[in-house]
Amino acid sequence: MAIANYLYLSAILFTIGAVGVVVRRNAIVVFMCIELMLNAANLAFVTFARVNSNLDGQVVAFFTMVVAACEVVVGLAIIVTIYRSRRSVSVDDASLLKQ
Amino acid sequence: MTTSSNLLWLIALPLFSSAILILSGKRANSWGHVLATIVSASSFTIGVVEFFAMHGRSDANRAVTQKIFTWISVGSLNVDASLMLDQLSICFVLLITGVGTLIHVYSISYMSHDHDRRRFFAYLNFFIASMLLLVLGDSYLNLYVGWEGVGLASYLLIGFWNQKPAYATAAKKAFIANRIGDVGLSIAIMIAFATFGDVSFAGIKEHADEASSTQLTAIGLMLLLAACGKSAQFPLQSWLGDAMAGPTPVSALIHAATMVTAGVYLITRSNFIFDEAPIAQLMVLVVGGITLLFGAVIGMAKDDIKKALAASTMSQIGYMILATGLGPIGYAFAIMHLLTHGFFKASMFLGAGSVMHGMKDEVNMRKFGGIGKFMPFTALTFGLGYLAIIGVPPFSGFYSKDKIIETAFNAGGIKGIALGMATLLGAVITAFYMTRVVILTFFGNERWGHKDEPAESPALMLIPIGLLSIGSIAAGFIFSKGDGLVNWLQPVVNPLKEHHAEEFLPPIIVSLMTLVAVMIGLTVAILKYRGDQVAQAPEKVSVLVSAARRDLFQDEFNEAAFMRPGQSLIKILLNLDYILIDGLVRSVAATSLSAGVRLRTLQTGYVRSYALMMVIGALALVTTIWVVTA
Numbered sequence: 001m002a003i004a005n006y007l008y009l010s011a012i013l014f015t016i017g018a019v020g021v022v023v024r025r026n027a028i029v030v031f032m033c034i035e036l037m038l039n040a041a042n043l044a045f046v047t048f049a050r051v052n053s054n055l056d057g058q059v060v061a062f063f064t065m066v067v068a069a070c071e072v073v074v075g076l077a078i079i080v081t082i083y084r085s086r087r088s089v090s091v092d093d094a095s096l097l098k099q
Numbered sequence: 100m101t102t103s104s105n106l107l108w109l110i111a112l113p114l115f116s117s118a119i120l121i122l123s124g125k126r127a128n129s130w131g132h133v134l135a136t137i138v139s140a141s142s143f144t145i146g147v148v149e150f151f152a153m154h155g156r157s158d159a160n161r162a163v164t165q166k167i168f169t170w171i172s173v174g175s176l177n178v179d180a181s182l183m184l185d186q187l188s189i190c191f192v193l194l195i196t197g198v199g200t201l202i203h204v205y206s207i208s209y210m211s212h213d214h215d216r217r218r219f220f221a222y223l224n225f226f227i228a229s230m231l232l233l234v235l236g237d238s239y240l241n242l243y244v245g246w247e248g249v250g251l252a253s254y255l256l257i258g259f260w261n262q263k264p265a266y267a268t269a270a271k272k273a274f275i276a277n278r279i280g281d282v283g284l285s286i287a288i289m290i291a292f293a294t295f296g297d298v299s300f301a302g303i304k305e306h307a308d309e310a311s312s313t314q315l316t317a318i319g320l321m322l323l324l325a326a327c328g329k330s331a332q333f334p335l336q337s338w339l340g341d342a343m344a345g346p347t348p349v350s351a352l353i354h355a356a357t358m359v360t361a362g363v364y365l366i367t368r369s370n371f372i373f374d375e376a377p378i379a380q381l382m383v384l385v386v387g388g389i390t391l392l393f394g395a396v397i398g399m400a401k402d403d404i405k406k407a408l409a410a411s412t413m414s415q416i417g418y419m420i421l422a423t424g425l426g427p428i429g430y431a432f433a434i435m436h437l438l439t440h441g442f443f444k445a446s447m448f449l450g451a452g453s454v455m456h457g458m459k460d461e462v463n464m465r466k467f468g469g470i471g472k473f474m475p476f477t478a479l480t481f482g483l484g485y486l487a488i489i490g491v492p493p494f495s496g497f498y499s500k501d502k503i504i505e506t507a508f509n510a511g512g513i514k515g516i517a518l519g520m521a522t523l524l525g526a527v528i529t530a531f532y533m534t535r536v537v538i539l540t541f542f543g544n545e546r547w548g549h550k551d552e553p554a555e556s557p558a559l560m561l562i563p564i565g566l567l568s569i570g571s572i573a574a575g576f577i578f579s580k581g582d583g584l585v586n587w588l589q590p591v592v593n594p595l596k597e598h599h600a601e602e603f604l605p606p607i608i609v610s611l612m613t614l615v616a617v618m619i620g621l622t623v624a625i626l627k628y629r630g631d632q633v634a635q636a637p638e639k640v641s642v643l644v645s646a647a648r649r650d651l652f653q654d655e656f657n658e659a660a661f662m663r664p665g666q667s668l669i670k671i672l673l674n675l676d677y678i679l680i681d682g683l684v685r686s687v688a689a690t691s692l693s694a695g696v697r698l699r700t701l702q703t704g705y706v707r708s709y710a711l712m713m714v715i716g717a718l719a720l721v722t723t724i725w726v727v728t729a
Contacts, residue, residue, distance in 0.1 A: 030707075091706045095705050
């Protein structure tokens, strides 16, 4: 299988993630889309590691996973707090800073 | 040069006393006037001691100096606050403190009913200190401090009764007219510093011949402007008449005997500049000549006794300024006339104050008449001053004025004849208006319109007048005996440097002409004002009289030529400021405000729109990089 196909998949996944972040209102879904974008990037890193025949890309992929895990902890905590105070997880409802 | 440690005390004593009187408030009401008078008398005593010490030394060693402290030391500008007492300043010191002390004594009684008498004496002492600093300063900068000080004292004292708006306005008018002169003085100092790198009299005198005539002329003209402001000379003379709003002792001390003669002092002190700047010297002559006739004409029409005397002061200072314009020989005569004028004019002002005292503060001479028999001493002393000012021998004015007229005639050529005729005409008019004052006040029918007879003033007022009268009788004779004052001042003003032109008229002829002139003026006045007068000023008068009553339209001229255009200029500048400067600032503010309003709409608060912007931004970035690298 051509190695370019991994990159196409990575690009498609990233685009789906980006579109999801922009169009969906539910914070959980937005959050999942962000994870999707991170993993798309991971796929690209791993692919390039394969292309270059070294482990640099794979190491970066691990870093990304660690960062993603931290992000999930903080992000979910925020979403839960917002849900508790506003009884909603719509990101459009949390637009009070403009005032 | 000898140093002396007494000079500072001359100034410090009245200055401290003034501060004490101001700061101690009402507590000083009972003793303030006594302290002020004692302090003034002490300054006079120091002056007399210094005079005799100076008299005992030889000509070359007479000047003494005292350095107080280093005032300014910046780069090449080094100015010490130091004092210098020489033959010229000692004349002024004795005049200021001597006449000043007498007027202090007079004021104790004259101002006794005023609840602010303490403040009055504080200002008087402040004036004495400033005036002494003016004549003792050894550089133009030190002189300038005193110059401003006397201006302030004059302002405070003219407006002493500032509860009357007209008096407060008069004070402001005097201050503003003086400011114009002060600007002249400061510019003169700046040019002098730029030219010589020095502002001391000694330093400039030493290098005066190295400067170009343009620079000297510029300095001279600016100094003349300063003198015009302070000495009420044409075209800045209009404040002096209104300055009579101040209490009469102030008019006598500041606006007759001392402060208004500061201009004469300034020109005499700057003789080394004027002698090298013929154009400036010519302007001095022109200003002096115009003012002496101007003042005299105004004096003919004034019914207010103080304003008539003020016009006369203006005219007499015109004589002095004219004399200083006549070059080295004229300076000494100017100073001589200044000193004799100090005596007789102060005595007449105090006499006028005494008359006002007896007449319940009435100043209109049309409502006087026949006061002589009720106030014999005042009438006698006023009469002596009168004889002195019109120049009847052997009274003091005769000696000094006669010398000026003689020197004017001998100035040579057309100039000499013109100046001589002007001074002679001035003498005629002086005799006329002073005779008018004396007749309207002391002779003729009683026109005061009430039954109360005026009573002679108390002794405390009469003694100073009497002493000043002695001065107006004897001063001229003493000063001119063996050319005493001329020789005394010679090292300062250097009259021997002058190459003597051939005498146009011998002195005896000039004296006779002057006497004839005086007789003409006197006779005309007697013919016009003998017999009974009415208490009302005539309504139908010639154009000249109505012009003279309104100070020859100088106020109107100033208003039309300076005040109104000045106001319109201010209005234009104000609009310019509002439209241009403010407009610029306001448009900047409006632009950033509207930009903010527009940019604010980008901040929706929706996370998704921010995310979209990020995506678009990232895409744009990637596209750009791709396009650039491809």
